[in-house]
Amino acid sequence: xxxxxxIAQAVNCLADxxxxxxxxxxxxxxxADALNPAALERVYQVKGRPADMPLPVLxxxxxxxxxxxxxxGLARAIAxxxxxxxxxxxxxxxxxxxPELPPRLTAGRxxxxxxxxxxxxxxxxxxxxxxxxxxxxxxxxxxxxxTDPEDLRRCLGGLxxxxxxxxxxxxxxxxxxVAVSENGPTLLRAGALQFCEIQQALA
Numbered sequence: 185x186x187x188x189x190x191i192a193q194a195v196n197c198l199a200d201x202x203x204x205x206x207x208x209x210x211x212x213x214x215x216a217d218a219l220n221p222a223a224l225e226r227v228y229q230v231k232g233r234p235a236d237m238p239l240p241v242l243x244x245x246x247x248x249x250x251x252x253x254x255x256x257g258l259a260r261a262i263a264x265x266x267x268x269x270x271x272x273x274x275x276x277x278x279x280x281x282x283p284e285l286p287p288r289l290t291a292g293r294x295x296x297x298x299x300x301x302x303x304x305x306x307x308x309x310x311x312x313x314x315x316x317x318x319x320x321x322x323x324x325x326x327x328x329x330x331t332d333p334e335d336l337r338r339c340l341g342g343l344x345x346x347x348x349x350x351x352x353x354x355x356x357x358x359x360x361x362v363a364v365s366e367n368g369p370t371l372l373r374a375g376a377l378q379f380c381e382i383q384q385a386l387a
Contacts, residue, residue: 187350191305194346195312202345203227205322205336206309208242209302210274210376211354212322212330214344215242218252219315224288227318230343233325238290240276240297242319244311252289252296252316253279258366262386266362266369269385272302274359274376289318299359304351321358331356 194204194215201223203216214230216223218241227239241252246267249255255263263277281289281296290296299319301307310317322340323330330336333349341347360375360382368386371379 190348190350191308191312194309194348197345198223198309198313198317201226203230204309204346204348205340205344206305206348207303207333207351207354208306208319209272209352209355210357210359212333212336213242213306213319214322215306215309215317215319217313217315218289218318219286221286221288224286224318227320228288230340231320231323231325233320236291237325238293238295238297239288240299240319241289241316242306242310243298243300243316244307245300246271248310248316249279249298250282252282252285252298254282255279255364259364262366262368263364265386266364266382267300270377270382271300272307273300274302274355274357275299275382276359276361276373276375278361278363278372295363297361303354305348329356329358 198217203226206215216227276297276299278295278297357376360377361373362369
């Protein structure tokens with residue numbers, strides 16, 4: 185099966201509420217339509233994810249951030265500056281959530297975690313779907329991260345609607361997560377990017 189055909193089939197699957205395991209630049213992830221409550225429920229079931237843990241989303245560009253976040257003012261300016269510097273790449277921004285998002289996406293919180301990955305597959309899916317996709321790692325909650333395609337098939341093959349392994353394999357290091365406010369970024373999880381570098385980018 186050709187790459188474009190594989191992507192097209194995955195997009196159709198996502199549009200129908202399906203869940204597809206995909207590579208990203210950091211780890212393998214579980215992709216679903218981030219605005220479809222039934223699809224989000226499937227992601228929680230596949231991962232065995234606790235109900236109080238929100239789902240991060242992947243976007244194809246800053247223009248899709250507006251569909252999940254209402255960040256404004258100085259916080260928006262800071263977020264846009266970081267996005268222009270580090271996207272696509274391993275930086276996740278935690279921003280104010282848009283009020284109309286499915287409760288399952290945010291787990292009832294008022295923030296949303298957003299990232300533009302440096303990998304053709306999730307970028308193509310989000311762009312073709314026209315909406316952000318979920319970006320949670322494709323491993324059962326509490327288990328080790330999956331970086332090998334054979335492990336991915338063995339672990340999730342019977343639980344998801346499709347698996348894509350095309351393109352570059354994940355690097356194996358999770359993204360750095362920072363919350364953005366008018367006071368600047370706050371480190372929530374260390375990852376592939378050094379937080380001191382992120383702070384220096386705003387200096």
